[in-house]
Amino acid sequence: MHDPRMADRLRHAGERVTPQRVRVAAALEAARRQVTAQELWESLRGSDPSLGRATVFRTLETLVAAGAARRLEQDGHVYGYIACRPEHHHHLSCVGCGRVEEIDEAFVAPVAERVEAKSGFKIDDARLDFYGRCARCVAAAAS
């Protein structure tokens, strides 16, 4: 088994440890990025053509419930899954050249905390997008 911790988490949550679940969990961890159930199924089908599509969807939900994965909304009504740690997506988008940079979660967390304190909301997810011009485009416009 690639990562015995994943199996432990499932067992601890009272879930069965099946070869399919182990394979899905291993593939999710190996991805090291946000992936969709569909992507995961397609990549796993290569090595295991008998793996069912529904099984991948179900297993991902099981992993989320067991605390071994996190589900995020992606644009286009797709769920993205990522192993272990939530990864928020905040963007800094240049309207000049189209370049997009990621904004670190550290910038957003303090705002979320203050908003929680003021509003009484319990915040689960955040989306922050900035639009403007990158340094290069600003310089180009000035010249």
Next chain:
Amino acid sequence: MHDPRMADRLRHAGERVTPQRVRVAAALEAARRQVTAQELWESLRGSDPSLGRATVFRTLETLVAAGAARRLEQDGHVYGYIACRPEHHHHLSCVGCGRVEEIDEAFVAPVAERVEAKSGFKIDDARLDFYGRCARCVAAAAS
């Protein structure tokens, strides 16, 4: 017309002002909460059975593009829409009851400044959306 401002926004964005669009915009404003295109269509069908489903979906996108509404992600791969003033781009959305509160620009401005300083971007516009549960829904879930 319930709210002439909505028509002005459409006109200003170079969009036609049709009876259907006026009806959809009025219903969205009257809701005063986050609603889905489907919900809006079903409620409007009562008074106007000829109103097409696709028209509601298209109109909501048009309103978003014109700055008269905002699109938010809801759980279950559904887009929620809410009428808003163009100058308010930040929302705090309850996934439990659909209530949406506006977040003051003052929370976001400092983040924008720090991001500008770090990245060299010149930021023109910002959009921040938080998703979670309001105090009432948190209390209801705990009981």
Next chain:
DNA sequence: TTCTCATCTGATACTGTATCTCATCTAGAA
């Protein structure tokens, strides 16, 4: 007012993600 045409509407078909059903299989306990 009437004309004109770009664009909007409504109906329908289609896309793609996710869920449900059910016969079969199996992990894990005894």
Next chain:
DNA sequence: TTCTAGATGAGATACAGTATCAGATGAGAA
């Protein structure tokens, strides 16, 4: 090893949203 609650695989189904297209219409021009 046997037993059984729960998992699997295949296919059907549900549902939000989009694409298409013929016909209708808003809004500016004449």
